[in-house]
Amino acid sequence: MLPTLKQIQHFVAIAETGQVSRAAQRCHVSQSSMTASLKALEEAVGAPLFSRHAAGVKLTAAGIRFLRHAQQIDNAVRDAVSAAAVTPTTMSGSIRLGVTETITAYVLPKLLPALEQKFPRLELEILEKPRGDIEAEIRAGRLDLALLLVSNLPEMHQVGCETLLRSARQLWGHPDHPLMQQEEISLSDVARHDYILLDMDEHISTVLKYWGQYGLSPSVRLQSCSIEAVRSLVASGRGVSILSDLVYRPWSLEGQRILRRNLSDRVPSMDVGLIWKADTGPDAQTDALREFLRVALLETMR
Secondary structure: OOOOHHHHHHHHHHHHHOOHHHHHHHHOOOHHHHHHHHHHHHHHHOOOOEEEEOOEEEEOHHHHHHHHHHHHHHHHHHHHHHHHHOOOOOOOEEEEEEEOHHHHHHOHHHHHHHHHHHOOOEEEEEEEOOHHHHHHHHHHOOOOEEEEEHHHOOOOOOEEEEEEEEEOEEEEEOOOOHHHHOOOOOHHHHOOOEEEEEOOOOHHHHHHHHHHOOOOOOEEEEEEOOHHHHHHHHHOOOOEEEEEHHHOOOEOOOOOEOEEEOOOOOOOOEEEEEEEEOOOOOOHHHHHHHHHHHHHHHHHOO
């Protein structure tokens, strides 16, 4: 017998929370119902999907393989429901949209289906560029709109800016890392442990800036341009990192668990927003796209 959609959704919830009890709360069912659902799913699949330990559960090799397909199914159903609620517009024409690498990797995959559903006749040209290049092309009129990390932007003249999403930064660590056991964690606590530094989309300059405000710097053990490498290193206990909820996933590619914790010191959020050339005249296409993105971005990140 094939697994049911409900069983798949329960499995995804357990995988993403790491605990049956928390998954049951998220899905608004009893813990016994969640356990029974998982047991039925494992019987249908013919393999154990989790191994149990004191802190919760861990994906098995079969569970890692199954999770990728389960998430695709869950996302496809959610997209189908969203698509049914969206009324396509008849607006046509073309818009040149600039994006940075973080947006390409973590926003566009979820956002594009909604855009294509809403604007089926609109020709959307998406160009990935470094932030500085995007700013210059917005000013020159070679881009109509840009979706990027506005928390990195300097003060700009003749450029409109709107923040659409604020994503908190938290400490990521292995469940058994000493910092994960503390009731309260400060940056000075983090500075005493090995740190895994992400080198992506001006992240290093952001890190140095907010650490410097406290007269501190991270003890960098390893540095990588790959978020998946950082995720795997943190999950294997090689160090900790402070990263945005936007790019968080509770498991590494190897199926190892990653926890996140709030910091007692103020750490700036990673803000996603739009910029455009402020002195251009009214444009119905660009205005419609901006209006849609205000809502769609929040919906796709849930």
